[in-house]
Amino acid sequence: MIDLVLTNATNANVDICDYVVSDDETLKINFTNNLRVERKQQKIVTDRRGYNSFDYRNRLMRYNWKEFSELDLQARTELLMMKMQCHYNEAINRKIINVEVIIIRVKFLLAVFDGLYKIIFFALRQYPDCKYVGIYHMDRPGILIRDPEMIEDILVKNFSNFHDNDLEIKIQHDPIFGNNPFVLKGDMWKKKRIQHLSSVTPAKVKAMYPEVDACGDRMVSYLNKQIEKTGIFCMEALELAARYTTDTCTAVGVNLNANSFTDGIPELREAGRDIFEVGVLRSLKLYFMFLIPTISSFITLRLLPKSLTQKYTNLILQTLKYRAENNIKKNDFFDHLQEFRGEKQTVEEMTAQLGGLYIDGFGTNASGINFMIYSVAAHPDVQNRLRDEIREYIDKNNGKLTPELILEMPYLDAVVSESLRKYPPFPNITRRCTKSYDMPKASANSSAFTIKVGTPVVIPSYTLHNDDRYFPNAEKFDPDRFLGTNKDSIIKYTYLPFGEGPRICIGMRFAIFQTKISIIKLVQNFKLSVNYDKTKLPIRIHPQGLILAATDKLWINFEKLD
Numbered sequence: 001m002i003d004l005v006l007t008n009a010t011n012a013n014v015d016i017c018d019y020v021v022s023d024d025e026t027l028k029i030n031f032t033n034n035l036r037v038e039r040k041q042q043k044i045v046t047d048r049r050g051y052n053s054f055d056y057r058n059r060l061m062r063y064n065w066k067e068f069s070e071l072d073l074q075a076r077t078e079l080l081m082m083k084m085q086c087h088y089n090e091a092i093n094r095k096i097i098n099v100e101v102i103i104i105r106v107k108f109l110l111a112v113f114d115g116l117y118k119i120i121f122f123a124l125r126q127y128p129d130c131k132y133v134g135i136y137h138m139d140r141p142g143i144l145i146r147d148p149e150m151i152e153d154i155l156v157k158n159f160s161n162f163h164d165n166d167l168e169i170k171i172q173h174d175p176i177f178g179n180n181p182f183v184l185k186g187d188m189w190k191k192k193r194i195q196h197l198s199s200v201t202p203a204k205v206k207a208m209y210p211e212v213d214a215c216g217d218r219m220v221s222y223l224n225k226q227i228e229k230t231g232i233f234c235m236e237a238l239e240l241a242a243r244y245t246t247d248t249c250t251a252v253g254v255n256l257n258a259n260s261f262t263d264g265i266p267e268l269r270e271a272g273r274d275i276f277e278v279g280v281l282r283s284l285k286l287y288f289m290f291l292i293p294t295i296s297s298f299i300t301l302r303l304l305p306k307s308l309t310q311k312y313t314n315l316i317l318q319t320l321k322y323r324a325e326n327n328i329k330k331n332d333f334f335d336h337l338q339e340f341r342g343e344k345q346t347v348e349e350m351t352a353q354l355g356g357l358y359i360d361g362f363g364t365n366a367s368g369i370n371f372m373i374y375s376v377a378a379h380p381d382v383q384n385r386l387r388d389e390i391r392e393y394i395d396k397n398n399g400k401l402t403p404e405l406i407l408e409m410p411y412l413d414a415v416v417s418e419s420l421r422k423y424p425p426f427p428n429i430t431r432r433c434t435k436s437y438d439m440p441k442a443s444a445n446s447s448a449f450t451i452k453v454g455t456p457v458v459i460p461s462y463t464l465h466n467d468d469r470y471f472p473n474a475e476k477f478d479p480d481r482f483l484g485t486n487k488d489s490i491i492k493y494t495y496l497p498f499g500e501g502p503r504i505c506i507g508m509r510f511a512i513f514q515t516k517i518s519i520i521k522l523v524q525n526f527k528l529s530v531n532y533d534k535t536k537l538p539i540r541i542h543p544q545g546l547i548l549a550a551t552d553k554l555w556i557n558f559e560k561l562d
């Protein structure tokens with residue numbers, strides 16, 4: 001979350017945002033010295049157009065929340081940033097003591113919860129020629145990268161300088177998430193990553209096909225049953241996607257049927273809700289974990305509730321016992337985990353790895369499939385072309401769908417890629433500087449800049465994917481971008497749904513495979529259309545989601561094909 005964005009701040013050597021703060025003005029923010037607010041003369045800060053902070057405060061006070069939320073992106077962001085500046089001014093002018101300043105900042109923080117991605121959009125749009133801009137992450141200055149070559153430098157070429165993700169979770173506080181490669185650092189990360197990778201090799205993913213295919217069939221028979229009752233069946237896309245991913249994760253994880261397509265809400269689906277839940281409390285928790293990791297390492301923060309950790313642990317214990325007693329071997333994730341047991345893998349570690357499958361796979365996949373269902377439903381031309389391709393390929397293969405065939409269909413691949421472009425489930429990739437690094441100049445007029453150890457770095461995938469510069473007419477859902485030579489013209493490191501470099505998503509192959517199977521099953525069997533009466537458009541992205549989510553539900557009509 002951004003605390004304050006500044007431009008050419010007196011002591012800063014990075015070009016940042018809109019409000020010029022010069023020596024003779026009230027507020028002086030020292031970028032290199034972790035937000036030091038100095039009281040100088042009682043002067044009023046003005047922005048480039050001559051508005052001062054009080055003008056902004058008056059403007060802010062004239063908006064009620066509803067009016068405010070209807071302002072366009074730029075106006076909202078400007079107001080919020082100015083509002084914070086007013087708070088600081090007030091705090092300084094009234095010589096408020098530090099605790100009050102902290103309270104003011106927390107209040108502002110809640111207001112800014114309105115969406116990091118919007119502020120990113122704004123900051124980057126203001127500085128089209130800068131390779132990177134500075135942002136404040138609460139008390140820590142950070143760097144927002146927008147230049148594709150620099151992204152490559154950070155994610156790949158100079159990985160050793162940006163080795164870790166920027167979040168802090170202690171294994172003893174949250175044994176499941178704390179053991180996840182996403183969170184781990186240094187050598188522990190390397191070791192766990194290798195273990196995880198060995199369970200999602202191409203051959204192992206292919207071998208999971210019968211289980212995932214069976215989940216797809218269960219989804220189809222559930223929809224068919226509902227259609228029989230009501231003719232056209234309307235369902236929220238995310239609920240359908242979440243049930244499907246709960247089933248697939250459980251099937252490939254422990255070879256069990258999670259029964260997500262029964263009428264009631266089964267336990268694991270219910271547990272999955274915890275992973276997806278968005279709300280102020282959860283956002284604050286994530287905020288602390290990601291953006292103020294120094295604090296979160298002192299307090300007991302866990303991403304997953306204890307009850308969910310217990311559910312996964314029980315699942316592991318029961319499966320261990322059942323398989324040992326009945327001498328059962330399956331080609332699933334669980335048995336791959338068992339292979340590591342020689343290294344004295346504890347039940348906690350196994351639980352962490354299984355939990356990891358749910359956390360990493362369930363939320364992101366369900367988000368991806370949610371937006372893909374919507375996109376296909378909203379574009380009948382794309383849907384028909386996709387259906388024709390699927391039929392043609394299956395017919396040519398004697399009516400059989402196989403894992404090899406799924407990977408051969410070019411338009412299917414383009415539809416999935418385009419959906420992940422418009423709606424990348426992970427909207428931002430973060431790194432923490434682990435070895436100081438000399439950056440190239442941000443722009444011709446900037447001075448050189450060295451990133452210090454501990455500085456957070458944000459790579460805004462969602463913003464890059466939706467930038468007209470890299471994806472002309474970015475608003476349009478157009479799978480042709482990913483076909484033939486069009487695909488070759490995409491600038492490297494502007495398309496990052498799964499990240500890049502040594503920390504690239506481990507589950508990418510499985511995620512794409514599972515997503516493709518879901519859309520094949522749906523388009524093969526049903527006509528999908530958006531229920532425009534129930535769905536509020538245009539889609540608004542939920543400001544508090546760590547994983548991309550729509551603020552309003554996306555309702556889809558499913559009809560039998562003629």
Ligand code: HEM
Binds near residue numbers: 183360506508510511
């Ligand atoms: C559509 C679905 C998915 C998307 C969009 C996605 C995206 C991502 C992204 C952007 C990252 C960060 C990469 C980076 O920092 O450079 C990541 C990391 C990771 N993902 Fe996924 N993911 C998906 C599904 C999965 C699944 C199904 C699994 C597990 C089987 C998984 C396991 C992981 C793990 C373990 C990491 C941490 C890797 C590391 O730090 O070494 N993901 N994912």
